[in-house]
Amino acid sequence: MTTNAEIRIVPIAAEYIDGFHKALDAVAREREYLTLLEAFPLEETRAFVLGMIESGNPQFVALADKEVVGWCDISRHAFASHAHAGKLGMGIIPAYRGKGLGRRLLEAALRAARETGIERVELSVHADNHRAIALYEKVGFVREGLARKSVRIDGRYKDAIHMALLHEQPNQP
Numbered sequence: 001m002t003t004n005a006e007i008r009i010v011p012i013a014a015e016y017i018d019g020f021h022k023a024l025d026a027v028a029r030e031r032e033y034l035t036l037l038e039a040f041p042l043e044e045t046r047a048f049v050l051g052m053i054e055s056g057n058p059q060f061v062a063l064a065d066k067e068v069v070g071w072c073d074i075s076r077h078a079f080a081s082h083a084h085a086g087k088l089g090m091g092i093i094p095a096y097r098g099k100g101l102g103r104r105l106l107e108a109a110l111r112a113a114r115e116t117g118i119e120r121v122e123l124s125v126h127a128d129n130h131r132a133i134a135l136y137e138k139v140g141f142v143r144e145g146l147a148r149k150s151v152r153i154d155g156r157y158k159d160a161i162h163m164a165l166l167h168e169q170p171n172q173p
């Protein structure tokens, strides 16, 4: 397997859409961590990614050789009153977890968010996802609330923790 140092974190591009779709589908089908329980069809995923690129939303993938093994994206909210904020999603296929890749992906996406003027990055994480919560807190996310029984997968309820990180922007009117 490719070592961590050999894995590249790169902005998403059209050529990585198939790989992103495959990685997203694999993590979704674990039925443990994501809201999605399977990826949307490839063509919908393609439209989503091309929209992210066009609107300048941060989206990065981790590449082991040419395989997409993880992703992190931040979608800016559409309504003007919320457009200073964006929602983060991420995932890594099982064999590549726990090696620091999550942190590299997250830091790349947060840096891009700051550069593009996203002041508030929000996310929702299942309360039993201790590794993800630890990672988010390490990079500065703060717990803002608990949504009780927010998730039900195969009859199992889970609480969700809402977290956010603020990028303070100087000289805002």
Ligand SMILES: CC(C)(COP(=O)(O)OP(=O)(O)OC[C@H]1O[C@@H](n2cnc3c(N)ncnc32)[C@H](O)[C@@H]1OP(=O)(O)O)[C@@H](O)C(=O)NCCC(=O)NCCS
Binding pocket: 027, 033, 034, 090, 091, 092, 093, 096, 097, 098, 099, 100, 101, 102, 103, 104, 123, 124, 125, 126, 129, 130, 131, 132, 134, 135, 138
């Ligand atoms: C969550 C996820 C993105 C984290 O990425 P990762 O590459 O596995 O995590 P990292 O190796 O960067 O490590 C995260 C940190 O949490 C720590 N950690 C790992 N397991 C932990 C646990 N069970 N409890 C507490 N902390 C833990 C690590 O020590 C590490 O800290 P360090 O950088 O100081 O060593 C990845 O595991 C994943 O994709 N999981 C499945 C999908 C998912 O949960 N997506 C997020 C949905 S909100």
